[in-house]
Amino acid sequence: MVYYIRFLKTPRLQKQKTGTLSASALICITTDLGDAFLAQDEDLVVTLRLAGNRKAVCQGPLQWQGGKRELPVALGPLTSSFVRQLMIMEITLRDSQTVGSDSLLNQREIPLVISGWSAPFGGPQSDVAEKIVERRFSVNQTVHLSIWEETGNSIARHIWDAAVASVMYLQQLIAGDQISSNTALSTLLQSERRSPLHVIELGSGCGIVGIALAELLPQCSVLLTDLPEVEEIVSKNIAAAQPARSSDLQYRPLEWEEELPNDLFKPPTVDLILVSDCTYNADSLPALVSVLSRLVKLSPHALILVALKRRHESESIFFNLMKSAGLESLSTDRMNLPSQYDECDEIELHCYGR
Ligand SMILES: C[S@@+](CC[C@H](N)C(=O)[O-])C[C@H]1O[C@@H](n2cnc3c(N)ncnc32)[C@H](O)[C@@H]1O
Incomplete structure (x- = not known):
């Protein structure tokens, strides 16, 4: 079975004691049913991108440890030029072929862990991203699917x-x-x-x-x-x-x-x-x-x-x-x-x- 990166807490901006801003989230890696967590270790990459032009603002490594049920994510401090700009948090496998989307082109390319893209956050409206996650799949050379799922435990509002x-x-x-x-x-x-x-x-x-x-x-x-x-x-x-x-x-x-x-x-x-x-x-x-x-x-x-x-x-x-x-x-x-x-x-x- 494939595993899905889920936001237990969607990305949000947080003010540090020093007055600088950082972005944080809480994730897990779980099955479609949400009944088991990924039991093996995986190296991940977390990237903050500007929502409009997808320019990377900040990036860092992240390690999922098998046996854990959740993983805190933190990126920052953010430079002042990015404050109040809409951003998206992207979490992918470090060694996957994910370049902006997960491949469904053939069975050998499907990643074990399906990447997640957050809803935009950090703009003038809200510091916290909506409780949804986007999956991006390349289905062939021209069809690139964008499918939103909810982050909660609904059976219906997930991809299986x-x-x-x-x-x-x-x-x-x-x-x-x-x-x-x-x-x-x-x-x-x-x-x-x-x-x-x-x-x-x-x-x-x-x-x-x-x-x-x-x-x-x-x-x-x-x-x-x-x-x-x-x-x-x-x-x-x-x-x-x-x-x-x-x-x-x-x-x-x-x-x-x-x-x-x-x-x-x-x-x-x-x-x-x-x-x-x-x-x-x-x-x-x-x-x-x-x-x-x-x-x-x-x-x-x-x-x-x-x-x-x-x-x-x-x-x-x-x-x-x-x-x-x-x-x-x-x-x-x-x-x-x-x-x-x-x-x-x-x-x-x-x-x-x-
Ligand atoms: C496990 S989900 C599968 C969703 C989707 N087909 C997929 O594979 O990602 C099963 C779906 O069947 C729907 N379903 C279950 N019982 C139903 C009913 N009595 N009438 C209509 N839809 C129902 C649920 O709402 C849910 O969206």
Whole structure:
């Protein structure tokens, strides 16, 4: 599993006894679920940059020690010329290939620790950065994703590992890499299309998967859906997105237990349904499968792409429920994410159709 740099306390300016200013924060390095901390030591670099032109103001080394649950960060003193200027704190691995973003270009380049960029702070409005963190991913030579997550413990407002693998998988299929025996999905994702591709994502969280698809594929209309609690963060990510030619992104709340609204999408059919890391809670699986089944009744030709990381035994009822709903498994592919001590972690990508 990959680990994520999280701000336990977002960056802030602090006045020292000497009257000078320094920037401080408190971070941890944890899993998507927040249930374990990175157990190996890692050398990190912390950099303060001006928000406007990304000029480095101050930089220093930082060491994460395995076994710890948090790490204080302090940089300074700041020279007076930078006081009251908006800044961003960036924390990356010292030896990573991160040059302004983490690479999702191929499995060998994904870093074990995903870097974090803070919201701007230190300007005339506020000395403390908002409680969000930006992830920056290079998906191919031209698509560079910017996705904001919350720093708190919400399940919905974070990026999960299966989403990282889904983005890589979709990128490779769109690039024409022979990574799957499933020609139906590869054909659907061809960029030369006669008509627009209509996609819905269920349980989109911050929206990284659907946003990546809309940025990678021209003529692709993506509707992100989740519970109302994600609206603010997903809207921020949609606003920052740069969809490909004739592609677009929208968000609508959609609770799996409720009726599907009649006007969910126009035209009233979809070609592809995306689901990433939504099978971790066995209690919600009947509702998830029921909404998938209802969507496929409306769009009998739709394909469903479900990305998941096996977290516990109970998740396997998902496959039985899909079978009982008449949803046929067309293919299963696997992507590896890095894990500690040079091991890797497997994400499964299941494609279904009727
Ligand atoms: C583990 S998160 C995955 C988020 C995102 N897909 C990702 O991979 O980063 C699971 C998502 O499913 C959503 N979810 C759970 N139960 C739901 C329900 N009954 N209706 C709609 N969304 C639900 C949660 O709000 C959450 O955003």
